Amino acid sequence: MTDTSDRTYSNDSNNLHLNKLEIPLPDKLDAEKTFEIYELLRPILPASKLINSEKVGSVREILDKVDGVILDGYGIINIGDQPTPEIFSFFEEIHARSLPFVILTNGASYPSNISAEKYRRWGLDINISDIISSRDVLEAHLLEMPQKKIMRLNSSTMPLKNNVNMYKDARSYKDALREAEAFAFMGSIGWTEAEQAELEAALIENSRPVFVANPDVSAPQKNGFSAEPGYWVTRALTKADFPVEWFGKPHHASFQMAIDILQRKTDKPLRKSHIAMVGDSLHTDILGATAAGLLSVLVTDYGLMRGLNVSKICQKTSINPHIIAPRL
Numbered sequence: 001m002t003d004t005s006d007r008t009y010s011n012d013s014n015n016l017h018l019n020k021l022e023i024p025l026p027d028k029l030d031a032e033k034t035f036e037i038y039e040l041l042r043p044i045l046p047a048s049k050l051i052n053s054e055k056v057g058s059v060r061e062i063l064d065k066v067d068g069v070i071l072d073g074y075g076i077i078n079i080g081d082q083p084t085p086e087i088f089s090f091f092e093e094i095h096a097r098s099l100p101f102v103i104l105t106n107g108a109s110y111p112s113n114i115s116a117e118k119y120r121r122w123g124l125d126i127n128i129s130d131i132i133s134s135r136d137v138l139e140a141h142l143l144e145m146p147q148k149k150i151m152r153l154n155s156s157t158m159p160l161k162n163n164v165n166m167y168k169d170a171r172s173y174k175d176a177l178r179e180a181e182a183f184a185f186m187g188s189i190g191w192t193e194a195e196q197a198e199l200e201a202a203l204i205e206n207s208r209p210v211f212v213a214n215p216d217v218s219a220p221q222k223n224g225f226s227a228e229p230g231y232w233v234t235r236a237l238t239k240a241d242f243p244v245e246w247f248g249k250p251h252h253a254s255f256q257m258a259i260d261i262l263q264r265k266t267d268k269p270l271r272k273s274h275i276a277m278v279g280d281s282l283h284t285d286i287l288g289a290t291a292a293g294l295l296s297v298l299v300t301d302y303g304l305m306r307g308l309n310v311s312k313i314c315q316k317t318s319i320n321p322h323i324i325a326p327r328l
Contacts, residue, residue: 045283074106106228109189
């Protein structure tokens with residue numbers, strides 16, 4: 001057996017030293033462990049910028065200073081399967097101000113029309129044209145490259161557009177793992193330790209690209225944190241050496257898609273520094289927004305940051321938003 005205790009993992013020409021942390025099992029994930037895993041992934045994330053944060057009572061206080069709003073999904077629109085407090089009155093406010101908005105989410109298990117239907121059932125005036133998901137970013141990328149046999153890694157997620165459905169064409173799950181030319185990890189609901197072990201074994205036997213359409217390590221739920229594809233792929237990287245391509249926040253393509261959609265919604269030229277990216281995650285929402293030149297706004301009472309010492313975490317990670325608000 002090869003000793004990998006001091007192995008350096010390569011990803012997109014960046015070194016990831018994943019031996020520095022014992023990654024907890026999914027049911028042991030909390031905010032602190034989530035931050036530690038994100039910090040190990042810093043070499044593949046955008047660089048942080050020196051920012052002096054301003055604290056305000058709510059996001060509404062800055063709306064008269066912005067040209068448009070980009071909203072995170074989990075942690076801002078909803079926590080688990082429930083809307084966040086104040087989201088309905090917040091939408092009333094941005095509609096009253098005629099501010100263009102886009103929801104930018106790393107939720108990639110299903111096409112954006114599924115999310116739009118969920119929001120409308122709650123009574124939110126949100127259409128499919130208002131949503132950009134990391135699935136959309138991955139599908140746009142795949143259209144620009146030669147078609148591969150791409151296996152989606154969780155049967156509970158919906159197949160990608162314009163790609164072979166490996167579950168349908170392969171004789172078994174293990175056959176699909178062996179025959180696939182690449183893998184797409186979009187969602188992890190129901191993902192098991194057994195499936196993870198089989199994926200790791202397949203990547204050890206034959207290294208192939210993994211497209212991560214949801215780079216989140218975890219997502220806030222009502223009673224804890226769920227393990228997302230970013231968590232499972234990080235775990236796999238401690239066992240096997242394989243190329244990874246990450247899509248969604250904090251990577252630039254998703255923010256650019258959101259900016260482009262915002263601009264199409266208004267005749268007014270949008271100033272990037274006056275587009276507010278409102279999110280709950282330092283490593284995805286805030287880091288990505290500041291790298292894209294947007295106004296980064298961290299909400300602390302609903303999602304990943306709830307109940308934590310925000311100032312201490314910002315200092316420790318050197319990730320500072322332009323605006324810190326406890327609520328919408």
